[in-house]
Amino acid sequence: MGGCVSVSSQSTCSSRSNGERMSPSCLCIDMLRRKRSRRTFSDHVATLQHLSSIPNRMITNGKSSNSCIFTQQGRKGINQDAMIVWEDFMGEDVTFCGVFDGHGPHGHMVARKVREMLPLKISSFMNSSESEPMTSGSSVNCCNGNVKSDVVDPVKDIPVEEGVESSWREAFLKAYKSMDKELRSHPNLDCFCSGSTAVSVIKQGRNLFIGNIGDSRAILGSKDSNDSMVAVQLTVDLKPDLPKEAERIKRCKGRVFALQDEPEVQRVWLPFDDAPGLAMARAFGDFCLKEYGVISIPEFSHWTLSDRDKFVVLASDGVWDVLSNEEVVEIVSSSPTRSSAARILVEHAAREWKAKYPTSKMDDCAVVCLFLDGKMDTESDNEEQSFSSATLQSNHSGNVMESDDGQHSEPCLQRNFTVRSSEDNEHNSRVPVGVDNAGGGEDQNWSGLEGVTRVNSLVQLPRFSEERPGQ
Template structure:
């Protein structure tokens, strides 16, 4: 994330809890060396949310609210029409919850994420009893079977696919299954203060909370430069490299390639779809976890990287904690504020607001932004109930030197990247 050079923030409302629909940003112009040579003033109008939902139910003796929101990405210059590729679905049934969120990529990403949402709905109806008796295995099979059925469908998915996060919750436990870099966290009461990072640009709203909460990861991002993932990809004949610019400098995340080719360029090691990447070690077997649900747990956030790319876990937790009890409705009105927005929409709007800082510094498009937010009602004795440490099974990351993968030997074409 780059620094913003201009102190004028035209999208900033007079209220810290409002988000405007129109405004102006100042995109930095750079020369071939990366030095700033000027500023381009760009005015644009944001797209409203395309999917807003709220449901009320229960988990055992705890009442819950589930909110969902999707805000499409946007090219601020208006030169590219971007199709939203995020989608989600959630159910409250038999005192349990099933949520699934997908972030598509590639030419058919929107069709694939929609296919997955429809598949999950059908799968739950058919195998509800299996979710209740063996939730972790059922979640895993659901995503693997979704990948197989997609492969048999008429949707081209050789160079397109989607991430996936599926969460099943009953009165006592949380079960997760994930593919790619969409993510889920849970916020729990803590007696330890966790500092939030200091933003590097002006596009953020100060957040202060009255109590300490701790984010606990429910999923782990799956990147191709993680040790086990890298070994599997190399054994399958693939390579893992960064894109390089015209001067041989690495750009962006590590990506999966067919060896000595300039495709597919996938920035994750597991996904649904992506048939070509599957030939070189990318898999559709999700990483699964199960966790105890405690009375101290306050809410769960499931989101695409449109949020995680601009907000750290603790920032998301503090933002939701600050505004969740102020939110009343779920509309697409502007200016967006707690009085006319769900907490899921407020979180998506804050993430989009932070994207303006990246746009100004790096001249990029806003990513699609989506989330599901599950509010758990508060229990007065929650702070007195001991909470055991919960950790996801993290991958070991390694640095890949150019000597290992010959990073600079191939000029990867940026136009071929999928995400």
């Protein structure tokens, strides 16, 4: 059940025409540096086939040298969650992590497409920015984790660390935009009313660079001054109940309202029909709503790590619906082995679904745990892969063998709140600095909804009337 596609760097080195060997970390970058021409569907297939030969890239249940990942199918059909950990991404001490939660009839395919292509796009745009004059006068490589804030870019006379953050921000924004554009033009993937969330984190030395759309979430497990584990929420759940998100959607003629049977779940609707009822304000795909305020521009943020920061957890909303940030940190930090942390967290979420919402269909769950000290425990192969038979059975159609069938108050940053018990009102510990709402607007510490049962991301597919208002 190991998730690493390849563990041998030598087996993935390709040869240049002059006989030189390429380093594995430069494999994808070299591919993306080639002159771009009009890409056909066969080009995309070739690119995806090439990914399987890249080392330290993990997309299925398992562990790596500093992380573990696990996903389990819910009770709604095919597993629409996807996840990735890519170590030595663009260089040493640079790790890419991502969780993608699809929705709609083709959501599983959208999520997997984003998982495959978004990291390549980020590396491509970051590589392009490195070759620009802005950084040509500096000896600091943007993929080098040893960036010193007292070094100054001679061209712009700004600290290099600030310049690196700006480069990553630009790379994230361009990559997300390009990803959505590619989905729109994909010949064999209908994204009109299907889409995916995306929370992606790049760890570069002591820095975390984070891009987020939708309601998947990233949190940080850290120790406070009393040496107790606390949770720090790194991303905001970008849902239609956030005032600035709702304002943008309404300004674009989209509608935001809740159904009678779920009065606290705000959804996005077309201006001329009560469809599709999307429960998030930003997403890849969902092109039926892109003209009406739903965007794919990520919220970008930067977090500087300290010795007190221990691990990062990325997860889809199936986890946050039933577990608080603090509960997740407690579960991960108390796991008997680091390599089992993601699996144990998913199993806790599954039990909470059954206990709290026995009449609701459990959502898919996907978890990435990245340990910041770069260490994993040593254990036998039997322990490492000791998945319960029940877990394997419920997980059979969405993981290792992936198939394509398949009024506004200001609460604290806590749960996803699509599902929440009324008595669970924990206080937030501390919030990340440097959060930038890339779609416009000031920093907002908004959360989601309380006291509702689990609902689908989409209520229904568009059923356009033959005559639209005003025609």
